[in-house]
Amino acid sequence: MATQEVTASAVRLRATRRRWGEDVVKVVLALCALISILTTVGIVVSLFLPAIEFFRDVSLWDFLTGRTWAPLFEPSHFGVLPLVAGTILVSLCAALVCLPFGLGAAIYLSEYARSRERKILKPTLEVLAGIPTVVYGYFALTLISPLLQDLGIQEGVFSALSAALVMGVMLIPTVASLSEDAMSAVPRDLRDGAYALGSNRMQVSLRVVVPAAISGIIASFVLAISRAVGETMIVLIAAGGQPNWTFDPREAVQTMTAFIAATGQGDVPTGSLEYKTIFAVGATLFVMTLVMNLFSIRLVRKFREVYE
Amino acid sequence: MSDTIRGVLPAPQRELADPSLGEVVFDVDDLGVSYNGKPALKDVNLEIYKNFVTAFIGPSGCGKSTFIRCFNHMNALIPGAKIHGTIHYHGADLYGHEVDPVEVRKRIGMVFQKPNPFPKSIYDNAAFGPRVLGMTDDLDGRVERALEQAALWDEVKDRLKASALALSGGQQQRLCIARCLAVEPDVILMDEPASALDPIATTRIEDLMHELKNDYTIIVVTHNMQQAARVADMTAFFSVERGEEGQRTGILVEYDATPKIFTQPSDQRTEDYVTGRFG
Amino acid sequence: MSVTSLRAERPRGRVSSGLFKAFLLFSIGVGIVTLGTLLVTVVAKGYKYLDLVLLLEPPSADPQIAGARPAILATIYLGVLLIAFSVPIGVGTAVYLEEYANRDRWYNRLLEVNIQNLAAVPSIVYGILGLAFLVRGIGLGRVLLAGAMILTLVVLPTVIIAAREAIRAVPDSIRQAAYALGATKWQVVWRQVLPAATPGIATGSILALSRALGETAPLLLVGALTYVAFDPTILGDFTALPVQIFQWVARPQEDFRILAASGIIVLLLILLTLNAFAIWIRNRYQRKW
Numbered sequence: 001m002a003t004q005e006v007t008a009s010a011v012r013l014r015a016t017r018r019r020w021g022e023d024v025v026k027v028v029l030a031l032c033a034l035i036s037i038l039t040t041v042g043i044v045v046s047l048f049l050p051a052i053e054f055f056r057d058v059s060l061w062d063f064l065t066g067r068t069w070a071p072l073f074e075p076s077h078f079g080v081l082p083l084v085a086g087t088i089l090v091s092l093c094a095a096l097v098c099l100p101f102g103l104g105a106a107i108y109l110s111e112y113a114r115s116r117e118r119k120i121l122k123p124t125l126e127v128l129a130g131i132p133t134v135v136y137g138y139f140a141l142t143l144i145s146p147l148l149q150d151l152g153i154q155e156g157v158f159s160a161l162s163a164a165l166v167m168g169v170m171l172i173p174t175v176a177s178l179s180e181d182a183m184s185a186v187p188r189d190l191r192d193g194a195y196a197l198g199s200n201r202m203q204v205s206l207r208v209v210v211p212a213a214i215s216g217i218i219a220s221f222v223l224a225i226s227r228a229v230g231e232t233m234i235v236l237i238a239a240g241g242q243p244n245w246t247f248d249p250r251e252a253v254q255t256m257t258a259f260i261a262a263t264g265q266g267d268v269p270t271g272s273l274e275y276k277t278i279f280a281v282g283a284t285l286f287v288m289t290l291v292m293n294l295f296s297i298r299l300v301r302k303f304r305e306v307y308e
Numbered sequence: 309m310s311d312t313i314r315g316v317l318p319a320p321q322r323e324l325a326d327p328s329l330g331e332v333v334f335d336v337d338d339l340g341v342s343y344n345g346k347p348a349l350k351d352v353n354l355e356i357y358k359n360f361v362t363a364f365i366g367p368s369g370c371g372k373s374t375f376i377r378c379f380n381h382m383n384a385l386i387p388g389a390k391i392h393g394t395i396h397y398h399g400a401d402l403y404g405h406e407v408d409p410v411e412v413r414k415r416i417g418m419v420f421q422k423p424n425p426f427p428k429s430i431y432d433n434a435a436f437g438p439r440v441l442g443m444t445d446d447l448d449g450r451v452e453r454a455l456e457q458a459a460l461w462d463e464v465k466d467r468l469k470a471s472a473l474a475l476s477g478g479q480q481q482r483l484c485i486a487r488c489l490a491v492e493p494d495v496i497l498m499d500e501p502a503s504a505l506d507p508i509a510t511t512r513i514e515d516l517m518h519e520l521k522n523d524y525t526i527i528v529v530t531h532n533m534q535q536a537a538r539v540a541d542m543t544a545f546f547s548v549e550r551g552e553e554g555q556r557t558g559i560l561v562e563y564d565a566t567p568k569i570f571t572q573p574s575d576q577r578t579e580d581y582v583t584g585r586f587g
Numbered sequence: 588m589s590v591t592s593l594r595a596e597r598p599r600g601r602v603s604s605g606l607f608k609a610f611l612l613f614s615i616g617v618g619i620v621t622l623g624t625l626l627v628t629v630v631a632k633g634y635k636y637l638d639l640v641l642l643l644e645p646p647s648a649d650p651q652i653a654g655a656r657p658a659i660l661a662t663i664y665l666g667v668l669l670i671a672f673s674v675p676i677g678v679g680t681a682v683y684l685e686e687y688a689n690r691d692r693w694y695n696r697l698l699e700v701n702i703q704n705l706a707a708v709p710s711i712v713y714g715i716l717g718l719a720f721l722v723r724g725i726g727l728g729r730v731l732l733a734g735a736m737i738l739t740l741v742v743l744p745t746v747i748i749a750a751r752e753a754i755r756a757v758p759d760s761i762r763q764a765a766y767a768l769g770a771t772k773w774q775v776v777w778r779q780v781l782p783a784a785t786p787g788i789a790t791g792s793i794l795a796l797s798r799a800l801g802e803t804a805p806l807l808l809v810g811a812l813t814y815v816a817f818d819p820t821i822l823g824d825f826t827a828l829p830v831q832i833f834q835w836v837a838r839p840q841e842d843f844r845i846l847a848a849s850g851i852i853v854l855l856l857i858l859l860t861l862n863a864f865a866i867w868i869r870n871r872y873q874r875k876w
Contacts, residue, residue, distance in 0.1 A: 019771060029679050032676045032683060036747070037698065043708065043716050046720055102614070108615055121619075125615075131625070134803045139629075142844055166621075172614075202603065230710070232710070286712055289708065289712075290708075297703050410770075410771060418767040420763065424758075424761060425764075436768060440778065
């Protein structure tokens, strides 16, 4: 039944009571969103304030260019290059594994695999990504390192290579997943056109699909390297605990992340110079990964825009 | 002209609706709608009468859906949409100062083109409106009455807890109508309610419109002229006007009693449309 | 008319094609073989010490009687706290971004970029944040609650992203119908959108939880000790299963290596269960709109 005869005077279209409940909800939700902003602010503050204090005592130039890292010795040296070198060495070697094989896996899944194969292979690779890094560290130390020692490649218990190989395999799904997304987004017509001209699958993959998906592929590369740079447990367990200025992956090295973990674990007195080294190195690490992440995010947005 | 409507159907046997006898529910003055500055509809002037079925017809893109959504503030959900002009609802300015969309939608309900029941039980679908509006007294009774008015009660009374998505397309649309009726509105807006349905289901919806207009005022948008001829008392024909830079704006061309629109239209554009010369 | 030969291309083309495909298969193979080797060696080694002692006894200097009980309990507590913290905040943020925020405003776009960036920050940086603010800054100390809070921050971006996708997947027609019946925005969200998005949110949250329980680095910095012999409490010293594994791995004795492998088996089983549960939810409840 319609409501009783509605006359002009009886129609009231204003709210019967102020809906302040809605405003409360919006504020609460915005506060939730604020937490992520506060996290970033917190990270920046917690890294850079102590880091700035640190650089009052240690010159930035010495820090960035010095090749000796010995904060506890007399006299102490605060050259961060050995740690950076360790990080770069491990990351580069890991990249030599995960970039080509990740891309290869992606091409296979995207261009060669049949639907049933994909259904099995793709989740299996994802499992690789889901295994905790401490397990990979264990694997590197107990299986890969002895193997490398037996092969005469590695001398000591620790080496950058051992950690890098395992890290590289761990990162294969990262590269594969994002690259495959990018390649799936390439429209079928491009491939069909090339096939129709008589190209074989390899040519289509390499000359048509990969170039078309290149920004997504590069984004995946950058993301994987960024993850390698930020990885802690594998290097902490298998790469070594002594800073070492070297470019030979067969030697033991200490990365920035391993240094932070090792120092941060101990009972370092708050406010001491040694305590502040955590933040100085942490800030360096953060800046490196931030630059890479922003670059990668931009690239992903670009490839998504082109095809969606 | 004969008493077939353009030779398509025999003229429906009902009293000729006489606008001068109707109470005005909506008074639309110089209404226009723009999206981000681009006008989609302009200069609409008409009156909607109580307990009439009013149809909006016209080619696609002429703004009829945009127009009908003005009546229940649904355009407000689209960012960048702006309403110019006024609509008076029983004398009150629909877009006046501090008008609450919830109060508006309580009285003016809507049924959509594609049936969109909630992914819940049949009962919960019909009960949703009363629940959110605080009309929870005799909920079972409200649900039953709404489903009866929508001619769905007999088909579902034994399975009110079943999922609404298990119903056929026509049943889902009747459920959407029941859902709308459950809050006891004054006006029902229907945006192409039968266009996604098969002919038999369409006929049932049209029959429903005949029954419902005794208690409600109904506005229906349709791209199907014959449907308008079958169900509507008053018909408004909209068309598209091209601007200097080629932009298309909807305008109201003619608004009159349905038989007149279809048999003796005043405007040449209306005659061209209803005879199928274009559109 | 001569018949054109339709035989395959020149041998040189075939060789390079074959090599290429071999490389691709090798790429996939590397991953799968490594995964298989890892699992096999871990199970083969750790099987020996996989028993009730492992589950029920605290760690000890003597590997024969050492167990991982405090670590397992702490991991469970962390998991519960993690869900309790990250799901409301994550879903709240996702609802804000999808339903309430005006996309044209600069601060909302900044919020989105911020979340994407946080998802890629190394987890050890979160550990530094926790060390500076929670442990030393406000003096909470090296307690389980601090670990839970920091892991929440690590996992939050993932939960937000998953929740946003689930909310976005709810068709707009449902919202329109609800608004047209006179529902307010919050009523539409609470009564229609969130219930419909729940399976997706649940799946995403559980997968995020599973990743977080495997994290070690932030916990190390926030004070998970590597030798805790008593059951954990929320405001007390704590360890966690990955940390316990780390401690055992670091010891050179073979027995501890075996213990580490057993611990890994337990950890992997926990994660496997969580992941399987998440996928079950997705398959059973996910609606195809």
